[in-house]
Amino acid sequence: MTSEGALRDHRGELVVVTGMTGAGRSTAAKELEDLGFYVVDNLPPNLLRHVVELVDESKGVEQPIAVVVDVRSGIFFESLKANLAQGRTGRRTTLLFLEADDDVLVRRQEAARRPHPLQGSGRLLDGLQRERAVMQDLRGSADVVIDTSNLNVHQLTAKVAEAFGTPESVSLKITVVSFGFKYGIPVDADLVADMRFLPNPFWVPELRAQSGRDREVADYVRSRPGAQEFLDQYLPIIRTVGEGYLREGKRFMTVAIGCTGGKHRSVAMTEALVNGLLETGFDARAQHRDLGRE
Incomplete structure (x- = not known):
C-alpha cells in the first residue's frame, strides 16, 4: 500500500498515457479511472x-x-510532442510512458492474438522496433516511466496508484449493509454474516417499535451471549480480507449483515462493526437496506 507521504493532489491534472503496445496502457487507464480521472x-x-x-x-x-x-x-501521433511542448492544454500535464522488453511484448501480443499496428506484412518484432523508433523522443521526455516487464496486473496498478493516487482514492472503502433475509441477500455482498443466532428484540414489547439504531435496542443486542464474541472475531476477518483486497487492487468491499427483517439485530451489529472499523483506520460506512420496510 502506498504511504500518504508519496501521494499528492492531482486536481486539475492532465495525464497523457502512452508507451509500447502491450506494455499495459489499458491497465493503467483503468486504474486512473478508478482513481477518479476522466x-x-x-x-x-x-x-x-x-x-x-x-x-x-x-x-x-x-x-x-x-x-x-x-x-x-x-x-x-507526431503532433503530440508539439501539443505538450506548447502547453496548449492549459493544465498541469504529466506524461506517463509504459514500456517493456521486446521478448515480453512479443509474448503478450502473441497471447492476445493481435497483430502489432505497425507490423504491416512483416514480423511482430518488426512492428515493435518501428514503434520504439517513433517513441524514442517521447520516452526521453516522459515525467513518469514504468517498466512493466516483470510486473503483473496488480503490481502495475499499484505503481500507477503510487504515482497518481491520493490518500482518499487509494484507500479501501467498506460498506457494511444491514438487511432482512426475508427480503433476500444483497447481490453485491462480498461477505455475509447471519445475526439470527441472537435473540430477536421483536419479541420484547418495549423494543419492538424501535430499531437497531436506537440505544435501547443496540444495548440489548450487544449484551446477548455471543454478540461481543462475534464482533471480536469478525472484525479481524474483515480487516484481513480488506488488506488482501488492497493488495489485489480492489478498493471497494461490501459486508452484508442479516437478520429476519433487517430492523433490529442486523442494524445494531452493522453499526457496531462500522464503529470498530473506523477506530482501526478503515474508511467504513453503514447502510441499512431494509430499515423502515416492514
Missing part, C-alpha cells in the same frame, strides 16, 4: 485541448483527466 482512450493528440475544454465546462477545472495516445493515432 479517461479518454485512443485520442488524436490535436484534440487534447478540446477534450480539456469540454471537461472544464461539464465537470469543472479540478476534474483530473487522463488520455491514452498510441501509434493507432497514425500521423496525429
